Amino acid sequence: MVCEPLSTDTRIYIAGHRGLVGSALWRHFTSRGFADLIGRDSIGLDLRDADATRAFFEETRPQVVIDAAARVGGIAANSARPAEFLSDNMRIQLNLLDSAVASGVERFLFLGSSCIYPKFAEQPIREEALLTGPLEVTNDAYAIAKIAGIFHITAIRRQYNLPYISVMPTSVYGPGDNFHPHDSHVLPAMIRRFYDATRDGVNVVTCWGTGHPRREFLHADDLADACHFLLDRYDDDSVVNVGAGTDRTIAEVAQLVAGVVGYRGRILWDATMPDGTPRKLLDVRRLTELGWTATIPLEAGVQSTYEWFRRHQDAYRT
Template identity: 75%
Template sequence: MAAQPISRDARIYIAGHRGLVGAGLWRYFTEHGFVNLIGRSSEDLDLRDSGATAAFLDETRPDVVIDAAARVGGIAANDARPAHFLSDNLRIQLNLLDSAVSAGVRRFLFLGSSCIYPKFAEQPIREEALLGGRLESTNEAYAIAKLAGILQVKAIRSQYGLPYISAMPSNVYGPGDNFTAGDSHVLPAMIRRFHDAVRAGVSEVTCWGTGEPRREFLHVDDLAAACHVLLDRYDDALPINVGTGVDVTIADLARLVADVVGFDGEVRWDATKPDGTPRKLLDVQRLTALGWQAAIPLSAGVKSMYEWFLDHQHDYRR
């Protein structure tokens, strides 16, 4: 089914507009002439509060909502706080979706994650693989919450006939990522680790796992552009993958980051730490059929991301 393009004066609420993905969306839509963007910080609006969320959407009456608000983190954070990841994400998306329906929001884009697919899904992963097998245990709570969001979007479409959609990005990275030690995803964690090693003059860096798993990395600016295409052209109950169609091993990623940061020492692997899912490469044929493909190579993206980190590293001092 075809959707109607959103106008440049549409009122677009970007939930989570200060996070990695939300900030990328705000930057993209601003640069492309959208003049009625709406955002609230978590200090001003707690999306876990159903009453506050409903009152906000009833007051602002956006035409479009993009849900980029979530509690996110790497393997260590998911393992340490699974109850928070499950509870917070369930409440955020439930409140946003229910309130959007009540407030008459006509278009809603729910952003999930590639981690919701079964651990041993056939590669590349097609959208139909959802709920087809057991999940990776290291992010099971987060994945269950996001799966519930996808099913809620599907239920809203069925019950109310609204053109709400879901998109599943691969591993997103870019300026504004979280580089906090012990709480970040693999790519910013590596940048921080290698950067600290260079500054400390150490000759060896240890990374988690074996280095053998393969991951697909999507620059946040590419994701933002894809979201625009989806809002303009996609209207289907089936979630749609957003990715590059290319993956690398974690060991290759470490070598790339080491080169960018300037670390020329030895990289060791701690196999006592979890690897996570062996491979997560998304099948992006349905998205490319809409006329979109990723434009930012991983090497260029990592370089620009490190430059951003250097400009903001004071925010991540221990």
């Protein structure tokens, strides 16, 4: 099933428009002439508040909603605060979806995460792998919340026959990422760690785990383009993977980041810390067959992300 392409006067609410993915979506649609974009930061609207969310939808009346709002973080944050990750994400997506249906939102794109898939899923991971095995314990709370969102979308389609869809991106990075030394994901954490070491003249940097797991990385601008593509062309119950189609070991990524940053010291690995899932590469054939592929190479993406970090480094000083 295919929807009509969005027109540039479509009123689009980008939930989480200040975050990594949300800001990329805002850049994408603005650059393509969309003039009726809606955004609210968490101070102006707490999406965990059902009444406030419902009132916002009644006031603004968006035609399309893209849910890029979530509590996110790396292994350390997920492991330390699983209850918060489960509760906050469940409430955010529940309030967004309930309000969307009640206010007549025509299309909704729910952004999940590749962590919804089993820890030992066959690689590359097909969409059909969902719920076929146990999750990775270091982010299972977040994954369960996202799985609930997928089934909420399916229930809405079944009950109301609305063209709401679920999109599962791989690990996303890019300008506007979180570079916090403890709560960030692996790639921005490495950028911050190697930058700090180079600035301070430190000759040894220790990274978590063994460096052996393999990961796939998708630039946020590619993900934004894929979301627009799917809103224009996709209407189905099945989730859609969005990825780059290739992966690298964490050790290889560390070497790449160190080279971009200019770090020339030693890189050690702390095997007492968790590795997470051994490999996580998405099967993107469903999206490729629709006509979309990622275009930003990892080397170029890391370079642009590092340059953005350098321009905004004052915000990340400890």
